[in-house]
Amino acid sequence: MKLSRLNIKKINLNDVAENYAGQDILMKLGELYQFESGIYGYGNIWTKLERVVEDIIIDELDKAGCIQVEFPKLQPRKIWDQSKRWDMYTKDGDIMFTLNNNLGEYGLAPTAEECATLFGANRLPSYKNLPTTYYQIGEKFRKEIRARGYLFRPRTFVMMDAYSFDKTAEDMRKTYELMHEVYLKIFARLGIKIIPTVSDNGVIGGSVAEEFQAITKLGEDNILYDEQTNIGLNKEVLEFENKDEYLKQLNITDINNLKEYPAVELGNNFQLGTKYSESMQLYYVDEEGKQKPYYMGCYGIGLGRIIACLIENNIIFKNEKVKGFSLPYNIAYYKAQIIYNEQNKEKAEELYQKLVASGVKAILDDRENLNIGNRINDVYVLGTPTMIVLGNKFNDTEYEVEDTKDGQVTKVLKKDIISYFLNKNKNSALINKSCML
Numbered sequence: 001m002k003l004s005r006l007n008i009k010k011i012n013l014n015d016v017a018e019n020y021a022g023q024d025i026l027m028k029l030g031e032l033y034q035f036e037s038g039i040y041g042y043g044n045i046w047t048k049l050e051r052v053v054e055d056i057i058i059d060e061l062d063k064a065g066c067i068q069v070e071f072p073k074l075q076p077r078k079i080w081d082q083s084k085r086w087d088m089y090t091k092d093g094d095i096m097f098t099l100n101n102n103l104g105e106y107g108l109a110p111t112a113e114e115c116a117t118l119f120g121a122n123r124l125p126s127y128k129n130l131p132t133t134y135y136q137i138g139e140k141f142r143k144e145i146r147a148r149g150y151l152f153r154p155r156t157f158v159m160m161d162a163y164s165f166d167k168t169a170e171d172m173r174k175t176y177e178l179m180h181e182v183y184l185k186i187f188a189r190l191g192i193k194i195i196p197t198v199s200d201n202g203v204i205g206g207s208v209a210e211e212f213q214a215i216t217k218l219g220e221d222n223i224l225y226d227e228q229t230n231i232g233l234n235k236e237v238l239e240f241e242n243k244d245e246y247l248k249q250l251n252i253t254d255i256n257n258l259k260e261y262p263a264v265e266l267g268n269n270f271q272l273g274t275k276y277s278e279s280m281q282l283y284y285v286d287e288e289g290k291q292k293p294y295y296m297g298c299y300g301i302g303l304g305r306i307i308a309c310l311i312e313n314n315i316i317f318k319n320e321k322v323k324g325f326s327l328p329y330n331i332a333y334y335k336a337q338i339i340y341n342e343q344n345k346e347k348a349e350e351l352y353q354k355l356v357a358s359g360v361k362a363i364l365d366d367r368e369n370l371n372i373g374n375r376i377n378d379v380y381v382l383g384t385p386t387m388i389v390l391g392n393k394f395n396d397t398e399y400e401v402e403d404t405k406d407g408q409v410t411k412v413l414k415k416d417i418i419s420y421f422l423n424k425n426k427n428s429a430l431i432n433k434s435c436m437l
Contacts, residue, residue, distance in 0.1 A: 001334065002290040002352075003365045003378075006044055011285050011381065013322055017216060021131060022311035022325045023150040025381050038147030038155030045382055046307065048333035050158065053303050054137055056161050064182045066133040073139060077105035079114040082280040084416040097141050108141035111299060113276050116163035120294065121282035123166055128293075130284065131175055135162035137303070149218060151304035152264060167286065169273065172295035176208070179299050182266055183212055185280050190306060191328050192245050194266065194312075197232035198246050208249075210302075212267035214309055219264035226258050235260065266305050272296040314405070316380055324380025326404040330428035333400040335421060336401070337363040337384040339375035344390035351388065351399070351417070379404055 004037040011028040026032040029044030042050070058068065077098075080086035089096040089110060097108040109115070116134060124132055137160045144155050151157065162179070166172040180196065192214055199211040211234060213223050222235040237246045238255070247255070277283065284338035286292045310331055316323040329335065336355065340348035352364040362383060365375045372391050379387045386398050399417055401410045412420045 001044070001361075001363050003061055003363055005335075007380070008382075009254060013324070013377075013381075015324050019149050020152075020308075020312060021262075021315050021322045022383075023308055025322075025324065026311075027150070029381060032150065032333055036145055036351070040151070040154060042149040045333075045434065047328070049310075049331070050303055050309050052331055052333050053190065053306055054160075054360035057137070057186055057301060057303075060182050060186045060189070061135050061160075061162065063109075064133075064178060066135050068136065070136050070138065071109070071112045071119065073109045073141070075107050075109050077107065079280075080107065083114050083117075083276055084279055085114070090155045090391070092105075095142055097143060104243070110140055110142045111298075111300075112136070112161055113163065113272070114273070116161075116298070117276040117282055117296070119293070120165045120296075121277070121280075121284075122283055122296070127167055127284060127286045127292075131164065131166045131171055132435065133162055133164040133179075133297075134173065135160060148220070149308070150238060151219065151308040153220070154304065157305075158303040160299075160301040160303065162298070164297040165284075166295040166297075167284070167292070170222065172271055172273070173299055174179065176269065176297050179269055179297065180210070181300045183269070183299075183301070186301070187212065188232055189330075190310070191264070191304070191331060195223065195225055195230070195232040195263070197225075198232050198249055208271040210269050211265045212269075213263040213265055214263045216309065216312070217262055218312060219262040221263045221265055223263045224255060224258035225261055231258070233258065250396050264305060265302075265311060266309065267299070267301040269299045270297060272298055274418075282303060288372060311383065315381070316404070321335065324377075325383045326380065327385055329385040329424065332385045334361045334363050334382075334385065335385055335386060335425070336360065337365060337379045337382065338371060338390070339365045339387060340394075341372055341381065344394055347394070348390050351390070355421065358418045358422065360418070366403060376414045412430045 008029045008031065011025065017024040023032060026046065027034065031045050035041065040173050077086055080129055090098055096110050120134065124130060137158065139156055140159045141156050144153055149153055166175055178402045185192065195213045195215065196210045197213050199209050214231060215220060224233045224235055225376040231250050231252065237243055271380065274293035274295060276296055282297040283291035283293055309327055310327065314325045314327055316326055337347050338352055348364060354360055365378065372389065385404055387402050387404060398411050398413050401412055
């Protein structure tokens with residue numbers, strides 16, 4: 001990508017918010033645009049990063065045998081009446097955006113259990129069709145009373161939601177455990193240290209639920225966590241009348257052994273049981289020819305929160321002031337940013353074309369009337385993990401590739417630059433496992 005086409009705005013880093021600095025930088029650049037509180041438009045940097053996260057999620061779900069589908073975002077009231085959740089989402093909880101016209105009443109999808117149950121029942125009439133898990137990735141809509149933290153709690157957001165169908169409670173639990181392991185693989189590939197915690201079932205329902213939390217000072221949840229046993233618990237559970245049931249699930253006898261941390265929820269899994277199949281009267285035919293309710297599970301991951309977490313986790317400071325951010329190499333869509341002075345313009349263009357032709361995603365800062373210092377500063381506000389400077393010291397025989405996270409410089413012969421990045425791409429599976437903001 002040539003940076004002149006991105007049309008980023010000039011920003012003053014001294015004005016960047018102390019909290020959510022990375023997302024605030026993107027807002028000031030124009031790469032995030034707020035139409036109103038909790039409703040955003042996304043620029044190139046965010047959108048490309050979202051595709052990387054999406055591909056990792058899809059890859060792991062496909063490996064586990066899940067099937068990708070797509071449900072409507074505009075959902076008729078009648079299917080929510082079948083599950084008896086319309087009033088729960090529109091009146092009691094006031095979560096769903098609704099519209100009413102001459103065609104009827106509709107809701108913008110805050111979740112998709114009703115659609116998934118109807119879709120599954122149509123495709124899975126027999127025990128021979130089970131187990132099956134469907135998933136989709138798309139936009140969801142929720143009437144958050146207080147949108148906050150940019151993409152940590154917006155009113156519209158991109159989410160992966162999956163729905164499993166099994167014959168028995170035991171089979172459902174096996175699928176639930178399988179998805180638990182899939183989630184751990186997804187977050188490991190994203191470089192996020194995740195803590196599975198027991199949580200409330202909320203309005204989704206079911207008997208068992210777990211959250212996938214990342215410890216962060218920016219999180220609005222508080223979790224109790226034992227690093228030695230990797231046991232986690234959302235603190236809100238302690239306020240429930242049946243809190244002892246939750247503690248029993250984890251074999252916790254003394255909560256004083258757990259430390260409290262702020263955290264952000266990046267995913268949530270539920271064992272739904274037969275809640276939806278029975279309320280909607282949708283069944284499969286078992287081995288004896290009898291109708292039986294599906295045992296279901298549902299599983300969600302918030303892509304926006306993941307990206308926000310990755311950006312805020314990788315803030316760069318200089319003299320205790322925000323300098324920008326540097327995305328992990330394996331996650332960044334654009335791997336390198338090329339900057340140059342006027343005398344090296346043609347050589348920079350040549351390098352850019354070679355990288356792009358070899359499949360290495362790169363940014364060429366081709367903007368006019370900027371000095372090298374200005375161009376270097378903008379590498380950090382875009383989060384590019386490496387930069388190549390063709391300045392006065394460039395000798396046309398080797399490039400200096402700088403890691404923007406730690407400042408480490410690697411000298412690479414001009415003839416070896418393509419193989420250097422191709423090898424770096426292969427080795428980028430060795431990722432940073434932490435998400436401590």
